[in-house]
Amino acid sequence: MAVAGYYTPTHVLFGKGAEEEVGRELKKEGATKVLVHYGSERIRKTGLLDKVISLIKAEEIEVFTLGGVVPNPRVSLVRKGVEMVKEHGIDFILAIGGGSVIDSSKAIAYGGVYDGDVWDFYSQKAVPKASMKTGCILTMAAAGSEMSDSSVITNDEGGLKRGCNTDYCRLRFALCNPEFTYSLPAYQTGAAIVDIMMHTMERYFVKGETLSFTDNMATALLRTVVQWGPVALKEPENYEARANIMWASSISHNGFTAFGNCARGDWACHQMEHELSGMFDVAHGAGLSAIWASWGRYVYKEEPSRFVSFGRDVFGLAPTGDDDADALRAIAATEEFFRSLGMPVRISDFGISLTEEQLEELSVKATFFGKRTLGQFMKLSHDEIKDIYRAAK
């Protein structure tokens, strides 16, 4: 097995009132001019934005603001942020929000120290060599961007959604108060739970050697989310549920659940979903939920026993000895769980009827115009990807 890397330098402060530390954390990082980046006006209306600004100013740090990040964040707004950074000499990007805002902040931080167009990093024309410092106040638990090396941005022209992964964009700090997720609507909570689970499931379903330690951690994380997810849906202000889900979201995507495995994950479903939400702007977690079981049924024969272990350790399904049947039961249990969260398990559940042309366009985009396969558990060509999109229709 190759040398495994693990690098999670983000200083996490977690719990009620964690956001109060924002001024002190920025001061410690030596910030002098901060861009506060956020999405919905909810951040302003609830008073959080004003509170944060005054905490920062109390440390004699200058504040600029840029709101308006949308789900599937756009490169156009990122470019605006980069301009602000260069115009004002901003030296720190503070995200207030969830994955979209953090990903957008990471992109601004790449662009702020780059002479070309920031989209170069997402279209793989260039590789980042540095980044500005970033931090966040987390108000949603799903994407895990607060500890991850990943940033996903959508290009307004053509709806291409692309990721860029480097250690440079790991946040300096993440202030995580689970109370901020109380107001998350049920649909978004459901999508979040799927997203969190999928970050670990993408890493769990690899073909080849895995570290037993990591398998045990991955399934313990998934069990925890399966336990607390429905509680959060039923009781949105249950602190314990929200706290367990929030911390799971961070750990699920920081690399821990792939440590020492033969590969960093499969990621076919994520890439297929990126095209889907690029085209239809559906919630990322909901898109994953609509695709996963079709992917599972298409690929499980590559190594049914992996699905059997998954079913046993996550859903408590005792193996019967018939691996194929047990694998299918595990997939069905997962699908059933996603459905119980109010999530789509087919693309048609969104009210979308995919045409043949759209199936082709999705598959073409997902394979970079046929230039790459997707997946590691099973390597999928353009035609196989199209089969899965069709099965998920």
Add this chain to the structure above:
Amino acid sequence: MAVAGYYTPTHVLFGKGAEEEVGRELKKEGATKVLVHYGSERIRKTGLLDKVISLIKAEEIEVFTLGGVVPNPRVSLVRKGVEMVKEHGIDFILAIGGGSVIDSSKAIAYGGVYDGDVWDFYSQKAVPKASMKTGCILTMAAAGSEMSDSSVITNDEGGLKRGCNTDYCRLRFALCNPEFTYSLPAYQTGAAIVDIMMHTMERYFVKGETLSFTDNMATALLRTVVQWGPVALKEPENYEARANIMWASSISHNGFTAFGNCARGDWACHQMEHELSGMFDVAHGAGLSAIWASWGRYVYKEEPSRFVSFGRDVFGLAPTGDDDADALRAIAATEEFFRSLGMPVRISDFGISLTEEQLEELSVKATFFGKRTLGQFMKLSHDEIKDIYRAAK
């Protein structure tokens, strides 16, 4: 619950050949003069020291060496290291070894940027405000010092063993090759397994709220070690066993298994063991093994259900409904597991017959001459500690 902190900035490279990265990692850290600190002559004899020195020199970094670290590392050698740092303008401490060498390196790194005597930090006369940069090549898996904020040093005069915990001493990098632990003798492997488990058990046994996520992670970690520990004892060159144990050692002590809990842990057994090994120079893990079950039987009534969960989730003991009996079964199962590793479960198993005077001396030292209680699960006074030492006799 208070705001929880999590900070594990150490860049981990893990697997066969991880040590090859040492020169590049030091270069990245900007090191120009490195003190290579190690313990036994085995490091030299196996050729590892020469290999590391030439990898460092290849990056045009100057190398100084200081060997001779012993288990329960001495402040006298630390002081020598601090002198070398100040004399030669050394800017990085590289440990090659396990917990003792890393702890000694951390102490040198504290002392290297301090005007007073480094023991001040361990005797609580002063609090560190900074540290030099440190890294390690890990050759033993037990103490978890490679990712922890902790350093424990013994004062040659009086046998006082004291810890100092701050985030300043978190290593910059840890190069972890499980193959280096193949040659660890059975006794040390057994002691290591207990030490690893105890770092999580000390955190698990707290009285009050815990995060369900963290409970699940803690018990998954313990189950993994319970599975692979005996394999490593039987087949010392089983890579899978050694790898699982090595990674467990790092995660068990980096703070992860206490995240979001009401307290950072109990730590009474650790503090009692520190006095024991300070007085008799026994292996730390073996000392913990000799004490733990006596501690468990003394304190379990504070909250038997915690021991019941522990027995269920770590050893698969189905609860019967009689919490007291189940708690005692869990303690007995743990004791039996330690014994199966060839570890002492009483102090007399070391061949030590504690006298009344020694019992008193241990209890006096453990309580800082009666100035503190030990433990969180149950707060223990001098007399109670003496009872536990006596029960463990």
